Amino acid sequence: MVRAFPAFAPLPSRMTFLKFLRSVKNELILFFTPLAFLPLPLVIGTAEAECAYVIIMMAVFWCTEVLPLAITALLPALLFPLFGIMESKDVCMQYLKDTNLLFVGGLMVAVAVEHWNLHKRIALRVLLFVGVRPALLMLGFMGVTAFLSMWISNTATTAMMVPIVQAVLEQLNDNEAEIPQILSSEEQQVQTSDPDSKQPLQTEKQSEGQQGSVVVTFLDTAVEAAKRKEAAEKKRMCKGMTLCVCYAASIGGTATLTGTGPNLVLKGQMSQLFPENGDVINFASWFGFAFPNMILMLTLAWLWLQFVFMGFNFKKTWGCGAVKTEKDIAAYNVIREQHRLLGPMTFGEISVLGLFTLLVVMWFSRDPGFVDGWATTIFNSEAEYVTDATVAIFIAILLFVLPSKAPSFCCRSHSFDTVPPQAAGPTPRLLTWKVVQKKLPWGIVLLLGGGFALAKGSEVSGLSKWLGDQMAPLQSIPPWAIAIILCLLIATFTxxxxxxxxxxxxxxxxxxxxxxxxxxxxxxxxPCTLSASFAFMLPVATPPNAIVFSYGYLKVADMARTGIVMNIIGILCITLAINTWGKAMFELDSFPVWANATGV
Structure with missing residues (x-):
């Protein structure tokens, strides 16, 4: 039968239509989000409503990532002047504040550490010290990862550590040679079960009885069960060893002011919203509060991963009373070989290590809080002419000034990589702009700036005051309960x-x-700033999670089950910290005078 209208195609099925919607999801969000909330500026028309319109639109774009995060952060520079909330020059000034330069300077030092492989040398040295027993090895991986994440990007730390974990696991799990030993020991046990018979198996096979087949079947079943149990234990250990790296990277970044983005957002928002706070959040004060919390969280995370993936068999996981096996020696040799390939420390590595140490010392001693720091003593003024950003930029500039090789007149020996006499020309510096351009995440600078612009716009428009008035009924709830609820909300949102x-x-x-x-x-x-870094449950929640997940050991269910307990551990640790030493450090029992003042 010939169709009358062959040109018309059948209507698309429901699945085809859903597939089409998924393909244009980003375009639909970009188009309909501004339209859906347009009544706020058009109907209500107040400055608060216009600012809320911008914030809601940015929140949707940030959550869905229909635009790059840094591009969404530029929307205040466009919309605040158009709505008459702020002048363009005032908005643009928010994108390069003191906190942004602190971030840039600190990351330049981190880029130099990574460029010279200093972080890898530190990691391998620590792993050689702790050994390769599973429990101590996991502790070593977590400790090294957390320490490095305090100073360099958690993504770079994870990307460096996971291949080392993979190489060690390959050696620890290469135990095929043990299977014949298991078989021979069980055969020997069966053969010696009848002391009066010298060849029981041969006799039973010759008589074609059923008892021989039962014994052989029992042997096969026992060996297969041993293999399955061994494979399951290996798989669990691989999951635990890889998960511990991404967890430690997220936890370690919370310990320092420059360790992760939310900490810098807090620093900038405090300066923006409460300019009279007296620099209550600086590198030393944040470290004094967050570092003990990091140690507590890291310990509990290690114990939790031990419980889930390895158990508490002290002889097996800790090596108590056990002799080192060939697998342990092979795994240790892998770490030692990678450390050997790095060679002796070069002049450049030593210089970067010295500058990094100087940076940390200057950060701590600038304004330690309990005594006058060097900034106050030298400048003899209470005004904050010198901040943590000043120190970071000073060390960053030195990286572009100091040479990466020892001058020939300074070192006659071959301890350092001296410049050969025939190699005339400029000596390479410790850091070059080409390396910085490639490795520095410039988008975070705009993202931080967009946050400061949002805070300033909320304050100028009156939206902040309006939101605060709406939350006045929360006075009847204990502050500790408010903090816990907000931490749970933010840990879920992040x-x-x-x-x-x-x-x-x-x-x-x-x-x-x-x-x-x-x-x-x-x-x-x-507490909410720390909770923003507790993204433990999903592979897409943070880059370290995605890197670990890509190695194929883990399923989404594994990360979700383990991560939800990690979130609870984190919130409990924060609650303990803010209600004990946090209260004493920041005087949280009283409402501070500087909180009554607002930025201008």
Whole structure:
């Protein structure tokens, strides 16, 4: 039968239509989000409503990532002047504040450490020290990863550590040679079960009885069961060893002010919203609060991973009373060989290590809090002419000034890589701009700036005050309960979006809420800042999770089951920290005078 209208195609099926919607999802969000919330500026028309329109649109774009995060962060520079909230020059000034330069300077030092492979040398040295027993090896991996994440990007740390973990696991799990030993020992046990018979198996086979087949079947079953049990243990150990790296990277970044983006957002928002706070959040004060919390979290995370993936067999996982096997020796040799391939420390490595040490010492001693720091002593002024950003930029500039090779007149021996006499020309510096351009995540600078612009716009428009007034009924709830609820909310939210974007959206609101209900803003802002880094449950939540997941050991269910307990551990540790030594450090029992003042 011939069709009358062959040109018309059948209607697309429901699945085809859904597939089409998924393919244009980003375009639909980009088009309909501004339209859906357009009544805010058009119907209500107040400055608060116009600022809320910008914030809601940015929140949707940040959560869905329909635009790059840094491009979404530029929207205030376009929309605030158009709505008459702020002048363009005032908005643009928010994108390169003191905190942004602190971030840039600190990351330049981190790029130099990574460029000279100093982080890998530190990691391998520590692993050689702790050994290759599973429990201690996991502790070594977590300790090294957390320490490195305090100073360099958690993504770079994870990308460097996971191949080392993979190489060690290959040696620890290469135990095929043990299977014949298991078989021979069980055969021997069966053969010696009848002391009066010298060849029981041969006799039974010759008589074609059924008992021989039963014994052989039992042997096969026992060997297969041993193989399955061994394979399951190996798989669990691989999961635990890889998970520990991404968890430690996220935990370690919370310990220092420059370790992760949310910490810098807090620093910048405090300076923006409470300019009279007296630099209550600086490198030394943050480290004093967050480092003990990091140690506590890291210990509990290690114990939790031990319980889930390895158990507490002290002889097997700790090596108590056990002799080193060939697998242990082979795994140790892998680490030692990788360390040997790095060769002796070069002049450049030693220089970068010295500058890094100088940076940390200057950060701690600038304004330690309990005594006058070197900045106050030298400049003899209470004004903050010198900040943590000043120190970071000073060390970053030195990286471009100092040579990467020892001058020939300074070192006659061959201890350092001296410049040969025939190699005339400029000596390479410790860091070059080409390396910085390639490795520095410039998008985070714009992301931080966008957050500061949002906070300033909320303040100028009156949105912050309006939000604070709406939260006045929270006065009847104990502050510790408010902090726990907010930490749970942010820890859930950060699983789906960038931790920097999460902190950027929530911190100004929390500051307004604190002023409204009369509690110290740091009591909720500090715990929520830490919670923004607790993205443990999903592979897409943070780059370290994605790197670990890509190696194929883990399923999404593995990360979700383990990660939800990690989130609970993190929130409990934060609650303990903010209500014990945090109260003493930041004087959280009283409402500070500087919280009454707002930025201008």
């Amino acid at each position: 699983e789906c979006t960038s931790n920097v974007a999460t902190a950027t959206l929530f911190l100004p609101v929390l500051a307004s809420m604190s002023q409204s209900i009369g509690i110290n803003p740091l009591y909720v802002m500090v």
